[in-house]
Amino acid sequence: MKTAAIVSLLFLLFAMDGYCTESANTGAGASVITVDFRVPPNWKKVGKNSYVLKNFGRTLEEWDKVLSEGHQPWRLEPKNAAGACLWDFGISDNSHDIFDFADHLTEIRANRSYVLKAGKSSYYVFIRVTDTIPIAHRLVVVTDESPRE
Numbered sequence: 001m002k003t004a005a006i007v008s009l010l011f012l013l014f015a016m017d018g019y020c021t022e023s024a025n026t027g028a029g030a031s032v033i034t035v036d037f038r039v040p041p042n043w044k045k046v047g048k049n050s051y052v053l054k055n056f057g058r059t060l061e062e063w064d065k066v067l068s069e070g071h072q073p074w075r076l077e078p079k080n081a082a083g084a085c086l087w088d089f090g091i092s093d094n095s096h097d098i099f100d101f102a103d104h105l106t107e108i109r110a111n112r113s114y115v116l117k118a119g120k121s122s123y124y125v126f127i128r129v130t131d132t133i134p135i136a137h138r139l140v141v142v143t144d145e146s147p148r149e
Contacts, residue, residue: 031093033104033118040088049141051089056128056137063133074098078134079105082114082125085136091116091123120144 042059043051053059066072074080083102086092093101105114108124111134116123126138 031095031100031104033091033093033116035118035121036090038090043088043139049143051139051141053135053137056135059135060130060133063135064131067133076132076134077102078111078127078129079107079114081134081136082127085125085139086116086123089123089139091118 039045039051042054044054046052063075067075075084079102080098082105083098086105087098087101093104095101105116105125107114111129112127114125114127116125120143122142122144124140124142125136126140127134128137129135
């Protein structure tokens with residue numbers, strides 16, 4: 001009798017695990033990238049679709065102080081710094097978790113550049129690592145405006 005109960009519980013456990021996996025792949029719980037594009041105050045537009053950090057040195061000093069106090073250690077990973085940059089521009093997956101959001105980024109050049117594709121747009125974030133602190137310093141937005149057939 002005990003064996004039958006254990007086998008039944010294991011079957012139920014595996015069945016529920018398969019159900020959860022299938023539900024995640026259907027899009028019901030999948031994160032969707034939302035874009036409410038805005039230029040942060042410490043950035044400026046320098047071209048049609050290009051933005052740069054206004055004062056790299058000041059930003060580096062500020063993050064050096066914050067990180068040396070032990071705050072936001074996740075920012076020491078360049079991919080997370082790129083994700084935080086996109087958040088500042090109003091681009092997110094609404095997860096409120098930098099690790100989940102950063103998983104949407106594709107690394108182009110190791111620790112230097114990343115891209116996030118959302119809809120018809122691609123957001124390229126360029127990182128500069130100084131004193132082991134990665135700082136996003138440039139964002140380029142490329143929009144695919146080709147007609148769909």
